[in-house]
Amino acid sequence: VCLGNICRSPSAEGMFRALLARRGLEGRFGADSAGTGNWHVGASPDPRARAAAKERGVDLSGLRARSVSPDDFGRFDLVVGMDEDNVEDLLAVCPPGLRGRVRLFTDFTASRPAGGVPDPYYGGPEGFDRMMDLIEEGVKGVLAHLEALEEGGG
Numbered sequence: 701v702c703l704g705n706i707c708r709s710p711s712a713e714g715m716f717r718a719l720l721a722r723r724g725l726e727g728r729f730g731a732d733s734a735g736t737g738n739w740h741v742g743a744s745p746d747p748r749a750r751a752a753a754k755e756r757g758v759d760l761s762g763l764r765a766r767s768v769s770p771d772d773f774g775r776f777d778l779v780v781g782m783d784e785d786n787v788e789d790l791l792a793v794c795p796p797g798l799r800g801r802v803r804l805f806t807d808f809t810a811s812r813p814a815g816g817v818p819d820p821y822y823g824g825p826e827g828f829d830r831m832m833d834l835i836e837e838g839v840k841g842v843l844a845h846l847e848a849l850e851e852g853g854g
């Protein structure tokens with residue numbers, strides 16, 4: 701989950717699905733993305749995100765933005781916000797009993813940058829490269845976390 705669901709979270713969704721495909725795990729895990737804001741609902745990912753993902757072999761063209769729904773917290777075992785503002789906004793709408801599912805995406809990266817994945821929307825192309833680097837790190841950590849949850853019967 702990010703703010704607009706056109707840059708960071710659809711990129712993470714696409715990279716996570718590609719990782720599942722590479723590992724033959726598409727039947728065991730799934731993913732979706734959403735935004736805390738609703739300005740871009742129905743829109744394709746930002747062309748800069750599509751280009752950055754394509755450079756890494758991932759096609760985002762089929763994704764469309766949506767906003768977070770209260771049902772999401774029951775439907776997904778893990779709800780990751782791309783930055784700390786996203787996490788705060790998620791916690792504000794999450795049913796109290798499900799708050800443990802809400803985490804910061806970069807908690808699952810090796811480098812754990814403070815504040816999460818920076819919003820690349822108003823910056824240049826290097827922001828999208830940095831975003832993709834962090835996403836590539838983080839989706840591996842997210843998958844490892846979900847595999848551990850499954851092994852623990854969670």
Ligand code: 4NP
Nearest residue numbers: 702703704705706707708821
């Ligand atoms: P995202 O990036 O949250 O990574 O999708 C943004 C997209 C749009 C806006 C802000 C951030 N916006 O203000 O429209």
